[in-house]
Each structure stands twice: as structure tokens, then as C-alpha cells.
Amino acid sequence: MNSCCSFLQSSIGKKLLVAITGVMLIAFVIGHLIGNLQFFAGPHVINEYGTKLRHLPFGGLWVIRIGLLAAVLLHIATTILLVIENRKAKGVGYVKKGSVQAKIATRLMALSGILLLSYIVFHLLHFTTHTVSPEFANWKDGEDHDVYRMIVAAFSNKAISIFYIVAMVLLAMHLSHGAASLFQTLGLRTKKMACCLGGCAQIFAWVICAGYVSIPVAVMAGFYEKKHISAASEPSCCAETPAPKPAAPAAKEAK
Numbered sequence: 001m002n003s004c005c006s007f008l009q010s011s012i013g014k015k016l017l018v019a020i021t022g023v024m025l026i027a028f029v030i031g032h033l034i035g036n037l038q039f040f041a042g043p044h045v046i047n048e049y050g051t052k053l054r055h056l057p058f059g060g061l062w063v064i065r066i067g068l069l070a071a072v073l074l075h076i077a078t079t080i081l082l083v084i085e086n087r088k089a090k091g092v093g094y095v096k097k098g099s100v101q102a103k104i105a106t107r108l109m110a111l112s113g114i115l116l117l118s119y120i121v122f123h124l125l126h127f128t129t130h131t132v133s134p135e136f137a138n139w140k141d142g143e144d145h146d147v148y149r150m151i152v153a154a155f156s157n158k159a160i161s162i163f164y165i166v167a168m169v170l171l172a173m174h175l176s177h178g179a180a181s182l183f184q185t186l187g188l189r190t191k192k193m194a195c196c197l198g199g200c201a202q203i204f205a206w207v208i209c210a211g212y213v214s215i216p217v218a219v220m221a222g223f224y225e226k227k228h229i230s231a232a233s234e235p236s237c238c239a240e241t242p243a244p245k246p247a248a249p250a251a252k253e254a255k
């Protein structure tokens with residue numbers, strides 16, 4: 001136990017912790033994207049998927065949620081500790097030509113990380129707790145929560161769609177640098193492979209970004225099941241009753 005604590009207090013231990021929590025978050029981002037892409041398979045597929053997630057055995061969803069929260073908090077706290085340690089080790093005012101690029105990358109990582117965290121908080125208030133749009137909570141597709149209608153309603157608002165797209169671009173920037181550093185921390189990056197791994201990290205990050213961005217773009221382009229949305233928007237009291245005919249004009253206006 002003691003040796004484990006002193007390992008985590010060491011610089012390499014902290015780097016390893018950032019890498020492990022990073023892998024957990026990358027796994028979530030991939031899994032969440034695969035789940036979300038079921039949007040293109042139609043309302044019932046994604047709505048059933050949402051219900052299955054919520055009813056995972058042994059409170060599986062809560063295990064995932066708590067695991068994710070722990071990974072996010074550890075990832076952020078350990079990164080902050082590493083930055084403080086690095087600054088102390090180099091001393092204030094230390095300027096080295098070769099490290100300028102690394103400094104910019106670190107600052108970009110910190111900035112994109114903070115912005116992503118703010119995005120995730122908004123995203124949870126929007127789609128999980130429905131605090132931003134409380135009406136989402138009552139939308140049903142049979143027994144399932146109508147996740148499809150919620151996504152269409154959310155992204156029909158252009159400002160929200162653009163906000164999500166910007167967040168996905170930030171995610172790609174954070175992922176591309178993070179995935180490349182991951183190989184270095186795990187000792188998998190040799191000089192020969194550095195370029196290839198950097199390229200793979202870039203491709204991976206931008207493919208993930210394109211996958212997520214495709215959903216708001218599809219909604220804005222009107223590429224969704226309009227029948228499902230109009231049927232769901234009909235007030236349930238009137239769904240069966242035909243709409244009353246408009247009253248005939250009492251008399252034609254004389255010209």
C-alpha cells in the first residue's frame with residue numbers, strides 16, 4: 001500500500017495515472033459515439049438502446065457513471081499536479097528554445113480540457129438531467145424515453161448545434177495530442193515510430209470528431225424521421241380525434 005502511494009507520488013506514477021484515466025475516457029468516447037450513431041438507424045433503435053443502458057444488470061449504468069466521474073476527476077487533478085511539479089522543477093523564468101512548442105501544446109491541452117469540462121457539464125444538464133429543457137423528460141416512445149426526439153429538438157436549434165460542433169473540434173484537438181502522449185508515457189513511442197503514431201492519433205481524433213458532428217449536421221440538414229417527430233408532437237388528447245374542420249365563412253365578402 002505504502003509503495004503504491006509513493007509510486008503515485010512520483011512523477012512517472014502520476015503520468016501513468018493520467019494515461020490510464022485517459023484510456024478510460026477514450027474508451028467512453030468511442031462507446032458513446034457507437035451508441036449515438038444508432039440515431040441513423042431510426043428512433044426505435046436508439047430509444048431501445050437508451051432503455052437497455054438504463055436497465056443494465058447490477059446497476060451497471062451507475063458503475064459506469066461513477067467510474068467515469070472518478071476518471072475525469074483523477075485525470076484533471078493529476079494533470080494539475082504534474083504541471084505544478086514541472087514548473088517547480090524548471091524554476092520561474094526558465095526559458096528554453098526547444099520547449100516553446102511543448103509549452104504551447106501544454107497550454108492548448110489545458111485550455112481545451114477546461115472548455116471540454118464546461119461542455120460536459122452543459123451536456124449533462126441538457127440530455128441527462130434535462131435541466132436546460134425540462135420538457136425532454138416527459139417524451140416517450142412507448143415504454144422507452146424518446147431520446148431520438150430529444151436529439152432532433154436539441155439540434156434543431158442552430159446555436160446549440162454550433163456549440164456542440166465547436167466542442168467536438170476541441171475534443172479532437174485534445175484527443176489528438178493526448179493519444180500521442182499516451183504512447184510516449186506507456187513507453188511505446190520509439191523515435192522511428194513517433195511520426196506514424198502522431199499521424200494515427202490525428203486520424204483517430206478527427207474520425208471521432210466527424211462521427212459526433214454528423215449528428216447535429218444531419219438534424220440541421222433535415223435528415224431525420226419527420227413522421228416520428230410529427231406523430232410524437234401531436235397532443236395525446238387529440239391524436240385519435242380528427243382535427244375540426246375550419247368554419248365556413250358566413251358570407252363571401254362583396255368586392
Ligand code: HEM
Nearest residue numbers: 029032036050065123127128147151164171212213215216
Ligand atoms: C453529437 C454529440 C453527442 C450526442 C448526440 C450525445 C448524446 C447523449 C445522450 C442522448 C445522452 C443521455 C443518454 C440518456 O440518459 O438517455 C448523453 C449522455 C452523456 N454524454 Fe453525450 N452525446 C454527444 C457527445 C458527447 C461527448 C463528446 C461526450 C464526452 C466527451 C459526452 C459525454 C456524455 C456523458 C458523460 C453522458 C452521461 C452518461 C450518463 O450518465 O448517462 N457526450 N449523451
